[in-house]
Amino acid sequence: MAVMKATGDNNKTEVVRQSQRARETVPLREGMRKLQEAVTAKRGPTPKPIDLKNISDEVSNM
DSSP states (O other): OHHHHHTOOSOOHHHHHHHHHHHHOOOOHHHHHHHHHHHHHHHHHHOOOOHHHHHHHHTTTT
């Protein structure tokens, strides 16, 4: 009964369903980590950063 009052539900079935959904939900950090790993796997290795100072020096020396 206390759970029903806390959730504002009048129906035990709905309280049980909410409880099951809460247990099945993946924590945000875990979900984000999996998503980042999947993107990294598809994208491949991180490219080397561009040295804009070096490029600027080369252009100005021409």
